[in-house]
Amino acid sequence: MSLYADTPLRRTRQLLADLTLLAWIALWLWLAARVHDTVVALAAPAREVERAGADFRTGMEGAGRSAEGVPLVGDELREALLDVGGAGDRLAAAGQSGQEAVERLALLLGVAVAVFPALLALALWLPPRLRWLRQARATRRLGQxxxxxxxxxxxxxxxxxxxxxxxxxxxxxxxxxxxxxxxxxxxxxxxxxxxxxxxxxxxxxxxxxxxxxxxxxxx
Incomplete structure (x- = not known):
């Protein structure tokens, strides 16, 4: 079954409509990718927070190992420093949660930017195209x-x-x-x-x- 008309004028119009639809969808896909990347970039502070928390935890662990050699209070000092280092874990977890939230938002916005204009274009393009295909197929069969x-x-x-x-x-x-x-x-x-x-x-x-x-x- 041919997807296009036989006559040059109608076939050209159909091809232009199809190419316009593809260009429209490609444009919004590109814009969606840009929106996604822009929003993801907002997660940079959260990554810095995660990195700072991890560095703080590592520093406290190193200090705790060093404190083990202190006479009499080495063990207690080591445990105290490790407890303080736990704040670094909480800070890193908060930074990671912030990144995940931003990435989810970026994905949702990217999908919304890409999908809704594409669905609108398809809703305008598809019904008349399917109607023409049905009528053209029936007419061709009659013509045979x-x-x-x-x-x-x-x-x-x-x-x-x-x-x-x-x-x-x-x-x-x-x-x-x-x-x-x-x-x-x-x-x-x-x-x-x-x-x-x-x-x-x-x-x-x-x-x-x-x-x-x-x-x-x-x-």
């Missing part, structure tokens, strides 16, 4: 069948479009009698013109059913 009734069915589809589209289609037909009355009567020229307008609307090359030929003149 034989019988003048296929042209009549496509002509009926052209007349069942929204009123502004139907009005534009009728204006494109040759001037003369009422085209709807001519369609009801089965006028071959009007039926063919209406079927052709349905192909043209979808950007498909017209295939003449039941006449042993196909035309590629619609652009």
């Amino acid at each position: 069948a034989d019988g003048a009734a296929i042209e009549e069915l496509l002509a009926l589809r052209a007349l069942l479009r929204p009123l502004p589209e139907v009005t534009a289609t009728l204006r494109s037909l040759p001037a003369g009698e009422d085209p709807v009355a001519a369609w009801r009567r089965g006028d071959p020229g009007v039926v063919r013109a209406l079927a052709t307008s349905e192909y043209r609307r979808l950007g498909l090359r017209e295939r003449r059913s039941g006449r042993g030929s196909s035309t590629t003149g619609i652009r």
Whole structure:
């Protein structure tokens, strides 16, 4: 199944729409990465706090080992210094918690910046694209069948479009009698013109059913 129209103009418009969607998503992914990196940089003070706490703990442990050689009070002094060093552990833990909080915030903001604009773009792009794919597939299948009734069915589809589209289609037909009355009567020229307008609307090359030929003149 082809994902794009047959005619150059409609196919170009579809390609531009797809490329615009991809560029839009890529832009917001890039912005999301920048937001993430910017917020993560705010965790620098918390890293300094963690490092200071670890250094303080290491310093107190070194001092405690040195205090073991002090006569009489060496053991007590060592334990006191290790207890003081525990404050360094608490300081390092606080710094680590601060980093984790900032990193979670950076991730959430990055996802929000990337996801919501992408979902909005997909919500605007996907429904009409899927609708065109369904209609184009059905029309192509009809075009492969034989019988003048296929042209009549496509002509009926052209007349069942929204009123502004139907009005534009009728204006494109040759001037003369009422085209709807001519369609009801089965006028071959009007039926063919209406079927052709349905192909043209979808950007498909017209295939003449039941006449042993196909035309590629619609652009």
